[in-house]
Amino acid sequence: MGTPEPAEQLRYFKRQQSQIVETIKQLVEIESPSDVKQAVDRLGAVLASRFGELGGRVRVHKAEKFGNHLQVDFKPRGSSQQKPVLLLGHMDTVYPIGTISRMKCRVAKGRVWGPGVLDMKSGIALALHVVEAMLRWGRGKISRPVTLLLVSDEEVGSKSSRAITEGLARQASAVLVLEPAFGLHGAVKTARKGVGEYRLTVHGKAAHSGLDFENGQSAIIELANQIQEISKLVDSQRGITLNVGKIGGGTRVNVVPAEAHALIDVRVADPNDAAHIDRKLRALKPSNLQCRLEVSGEIGRPPMERTAGVASLYAKAKQIAAALGSELREAAVGGGSDGNFTATMGVPTLDGLGAVGEGAHAEHESVVISELPARAALLAGVIETV
Numbered sequence: 001m002g003t004p005e006p007a008e009q010l011r012y013f014k015r016q017q018s019q020i021v022e023t024i025k026q027l028v029e030i031e032s033p034s035d036v037k038q039a040v041d042r043l044g045a046v047l048a049s050r051f052g053e054l055g056g057r058v059r060v061h062k063a064e065k066f067g068n069h070l071q072v073d074f075k076p077r078g079s080s081q082q083k084p085v086l087l088l089g090h091m092d093t094v095y096p097i098g099t100i101s102r103m104k105c106r107v108a109k110g111r112v113w114g115p116g117v118l119d120m121k122s123g124i125a126l127a128l129h130v131v132e133a134m135l136r137w138g139r140g141k142i143s144r145p146v147t148l149l150l151v152s153d154e155e156v157g158s159k160s161s162r163a164i165t166e167g168l169a170r171q172a173s174a175v176l177v178l179e180p181a182f183g184l185h186g187a188v189k190t191a192r193k194g195v196g197e198y199r200l201t202v203h204g205k206a207a208h209s210g211l212d213f214e215n216g217q218s219a220i221i222e223l224a225n226q227i228q229e230i231s232k233l234v235d236s237q238r239g240i241t242l243n244v245g246k247i248g249g250g251t252r253v254n255v256v257p258a259e260a261h262a263l264i265d266v267r268v269a270d271p272n273d274a275a276h277i278d279r280k281l282r283a284l285k286p287s288n289l290q291c292r293l294e295v296s297g298e299i300g301r302p303p304m305e306r307t308a309g310v311a312s313l314y315a316k317a318k319q320i321a322a323a324l325g326s327e328l329r330e331a332a333v334g335g336g337s338d339g340n341f342t343a344t345m346g347v348p349t350l351d352g353l354g355a356v357g358e359g360a361h362a363e364h365e366s367v368v369i370s371e372l373p374a375r376a377a378l379l380a381g382v383i384e385t386v
């Protein structure tokens, strides 16, 4: 049989469309929030058996706090010297258990809806059906080595999976990330910002607001001043943003607050800016010298830069899309993914090869069904080429 022409691949995946939708629904129905190990492991077990049925060699990387990470290897006939391509995805979602009863998984208006459907259960479903197709075309053997890694902690920073991702990426010819495409035109992501989270804690001095006001040192007033300073570090032109997304502090309305804190989301486009902002935050000085500041946190995901390797991978993908009759755009985005780690290592990485849709992490999260066959054919083509 052999690998069919692009147009025939597209027709194949159009015939498979309803099966792909069924798989997506199956995966969405199994809720898998990052912080519930049992739940993510339940999804992991289903995926292990589905990829295992295809003939992949399943390996479970046990994790204590998070769900286990799932690795599946597919090897071609004979002893191939070719490096594997790494398909990278995550099983966890941002939605707590029970969300599915409110945000029902359903098919309507040409889309599949539900928690985690776009980010990224449909990406996993695409990988499954693409590998299945490649095995059919190769009469039971894949045409090149493919390694799939599905991690369980991506939505909470990938601390437990990062070393596994990096280890597999080091051996790979390229990394293809199954995160959703950008926008309804289905652009792939060739640059992503680095992401960090910091916590600023202000220690002041408590006092009775009526009897002893003069003796208090308000941590809240100091925090308010610091928030102004932090906002001055924003440089939109350079792609540097800092968002004080959460604050807290104080005990009672009639007590001068001894403690206040802020959580700060930091995004940078340039790796040099990561170190620069880190230094600036750690060097914050109290305006009230009776208060003390404490800064913790880090830029946990370095920026994914559009390196030559990324650009050439995009160029190949663009050619494949053209052969399938569509124009593949690229985008630089603010959100980070595990592709940030692998691109920083210098391994050619292309992100956003998952489904097309809208509303990741939101009530209207959904995937456009009619785009699924073309996304599958694109993924298959890129896997064959890199």
Ligand SMILES: [Zn+2]
Residues within 6 Å of the ligand: 090, 119, 120, 154, 179, 180, 337
């Ligand atoms: Zn994601």
